Amino acid sequence: MQTYSLEQMLGLIKRGEAFSGQLESSGCFIKIEEYLPVVCTAIHAGHTLRNELxxxxxxxxxxxxxxxxxxxxEVIASQPITLVGTDSRFEYDLNRPKSLSTYYKSAWLKQVWRKPLSAKQRAISQAKHNDFYLLYEALISKLESLFGMVIVFDLHSYNYKRIDKPVPVFNIGTAQIDMERWAPVVKKFQSELNQITLPNIEVDAKINAIFEGRGYLIAHTNAHFDRTLVLPTEIKKVFMDELTGEVYPIxxxxxxxxxxxxxxxxxAYFQRKLNRRSxxxxxxxxxxxxxxxxxxxxAALFRLAQKVDTLKYVNPTNLVAERKRFFSAPSRYKPNFRYRQLPIDANEFKYKLYRLPIDNISDPALKQMYSDIVNKLGEQVDLLTSVGQEGFVYNSLRYHGRPDTHAINNAKFLLYAKEIAEVAGEQYDAKTATELMKRQAEQWDMQCKVSLSSSIVARAMVSSMPPQLTVNSHATFAHAEVQRLIQHELGVHMATTLNAKQQPLKVLRLGLPGATYTQEGLAILAELKAGFMAHSRLNTLACRVLAVESMLKEQDFYLTHNYLVDEVGMEPDDAxxxxxxxxxxxxxxxxHLYLSGFLQMLQLSSSRSLTNLLVGKTSVQYLDLLDELVQRNWLIAPKFNVTPTANLEENPSLNYLIESLRS
Known part of the structure; x- marks a missing residue:
């Protein structure tokens, strides 16, 4: 940790430079990531005492x-400017005036010192108190000069088990706040605190219910500054066992x-209302x-996980040969798929994965996202190491889940609905379709390869390293299907692949938890909004849902194939x-995720922008965070965003069919 003299810190603040470090003359840690009109303090967080004390x-x-x-x-660590007291309040209390800050004789009926502190001992501690407030004054003066009005969140916590009445989780003390002037901000903060959810805890925020905010930090601020609001806030110690000190991490x-x-x-409300930043x-x-x-x-996570590519190791290498054998004797032959060898030591991978210091991330939303990524990668490695084995389906259920009742009912509804005819247009062989897709990629300025392959299961698929769209050389395509694939594969999958390469955060190349659900949903939504959706396309998605359900029930390739042909009505090759x-x-x-992902993206797109889901291989569960990170310039807004914003589908029957589905 960097240490600075008081003079050095005052100079840095005067020049408006960002820095963080310990004040060498006092038990105070300051962090200024960016000069903004908001400060958070935790002046009683410290535990350190001088040896003589x-x-x-x-x-x-x-x-x-x-x-x-x-x-x-820790609670305030995500904020841009923080001031933390690292010495114990028993040496000098920053929430008392300097002359009283070292006069703890007893604390809650317990004697603090064996004998009174000497004048010299008190002077040393009071000098630390003095330096803290010189630093604090310089900071507030600088912020007021830059922004006008400043807000300070003065955070404390309190023990509640000795209190024999109901007490709130959050208490805002207003005894020293000019409520005629600042009441709207106080009420706004109280409202925001009331919206916080904690596991198994009923959250409430009150004003002056247990403490009235009579501390010295706000008094000192009021005495020296007229344009700064301090909000003394106490948190009930529901996040720990106050008697043993054991923390509750969740x-x-x-x-x-x-x-x-x-x-x-x-x-932000304070800025809009008082600093006129609308x-x-x-x-x-x-x-x-x-x-x-x-x-x-x-960077460490990306280095470790960039070679973990599920489809590369799950797609059979002998698909064409097994297809021929199956159709030679479909009722007797069970395909014996073979797969690429996985160049990953699962134990070593997990050892390195779970040693990543996620707790070092101070932003709680990002910490949660990276923790989710780590846990999901652990599941993904379990999935890949069980390819071709009996445990694979269990690991797939952990990773991708199974279709629920709504998904199955939606699939059956689509298949049982009266067929809505599609004008398919001209038919293309795989080579011609590939050329059309390549031409569109060039028009969109996408630097990627478009090529044919006989070894993929899908009709077309995007891979990221290097960016490439591969088209199934055995397939033939109608014009409308080519247009759907352009929107689906290039407009979303290739776009998110290329956008991810521009991002400072490399995990967006790997894929966030839930990326399959979101990315496939966006890709199918793009087909709809471009005006190329068809009932037959929706039926394909429905068949996939029912095929997954059949696989889980039957565990027999022939029975599932036979079900799709005889009961669902698929052609044998497609089945x-x-x-x-x-x-x-x-x-x-x-x-099973394609259909449900599409329905959620469709529903969500009617109420908010989904643009930032295109910054990389993202997931809708992190959309709020992605929007925030783009606004904070931590992420770059998507360069490739070619999907239509309005629904261009002009088939009322098809629209009605889609609207009848349950998301």
Whole structure:
């Protein structure tokens, strides 16, 4: 950790330079990622005592810890400017005036010192108190000069088990706040706190219910500044066992995320209402500089996982030969698919994966996303190491899930609905279709390869390293299908592949958890919005859902193929492709996601923009975070965004059919 003198810190603040480090003359850590009119303080987070004071102390470390505010520094770590007290409040209390800050004689009926502190000992501690407030004053002065009005969130925590009445999770103290002037901001903050959700805890935010905010930080601010609002806020210690000090990580993580959102939303409101910045968004009140810890973990994760390509190792290498054998004796022959060897040591991979220091990420939403990625990659490696084995279908269910009742009912509804005819247009062989797709890629300025292959199950597919669209050389294509593939494969899958390569965060090349569901849903939505959707196309998606369900029930290639031909009405060749898709690897359940993903993307697109889902291999569960990261300039808005924004489908019957489906 970098250490600075008070003079150095004051100089950096005067020049408006970002920095972070420990104040060498005081127990104070300051972080300024970006100069914004919002400050968060955790002045009672510290636990350190000078050695000479430890010898004089009557209280054990555990007893001191009980009365301090542990984890409040972690709770504010995602904010752009933070001030943290790293010394114990028992040495000097930053929330008391300097002359009173070292006069702890007793704490909650317990004697603090074996004998009174000497004048010299008190002077050393008071000098630290003085330096903290000189630094604080310089910071607030700088921010007021830059922005006008400034907001400070003064965060504390409190023990509640000794209180014999109901107390709130959050308490805002307003005794020293000019409520005629600042009441709307106080109410806004209270409203945001009330929206926080914590596991198994009923959250409430009250004003002056247990503390009234009579501390010195706000008093000092009011005495020196007229344009800064301090919000003294106490958190009930629901995130830990206050008696033992044991932390509850799940509650703490949710608390961090909830407070990040509450701070930024309130700060943005403060800017709009008081600083007259009418277009300020919550994301504008967060740093635009990417955390170094995020970049380090992102790079390490990408190096480790970039070769983990599910389809490469799940697609059979002998598909053409097995297809011929199957049709020679379909009722007697069970395809014996073979697969590429996996060049990954699963144990070594997982060892490195789970050692990544995710906890170093201070932004709670990003920490959660990277934690999700790590867990999903662990499941993906389990999936790949079981290819061709009995356990593959179990691992596929863990990774991709199975179709639920809604998905199955939607599939049956589509197949049982009266056929809506499509004008297919001209027929193309694979080579001609490939040329049409290549021409469109060039028009969209997509630097990628478009080529033929006889070894893929799908009719066309995109791979990312290097960017390539591969077309099945055995397939023939109608004009409308070529247009669908252009929208689907190039307009979404290739676009997100190329957009991901431009991003500072490399995990967007790998794929976020839930990426298949989202990316396939977007790709099918693009087909619809371009005006090339057809009932037959929806039926293909429906057949995939039912094929997955049949595979899970029957576990017999011939029975599933026979079901698709005899009961669903597929052509034998098409039924073989669909059956092979769901039986590859030993039982691949991915295909049920296409239809449900499409329906959710369609529904969501009517209420908000989905543009930022194209920044890479993203997932809809992180859409709010992606929007925020684009606004903060952590991510680059998608360069390739060629999907139509309006629904160009002019077939009322087809529109009615789609609207009748349940998302």
């Amino acid at each position: 430890i010898k004089l102390g009557q209280l054990s470390a555990e007893e001191r810890y009980f009365e301090e505010d542990p984890y409040t520094d 509650v703490l993580d949710d608390l961090k995320l909830g407070l990040k959102n509450a701070f930024s939303a309130t700060s 277009k300020t968004r919550s994301a504008d009140m967060l740093s635009s500089a990417i955390e170094p810890a995020v970049l380090d973990i992102d 073989f492709v669909t059956t092979a898709r769901v039986y590859r690897g030993g039982g691949f359940t991915k295909d």
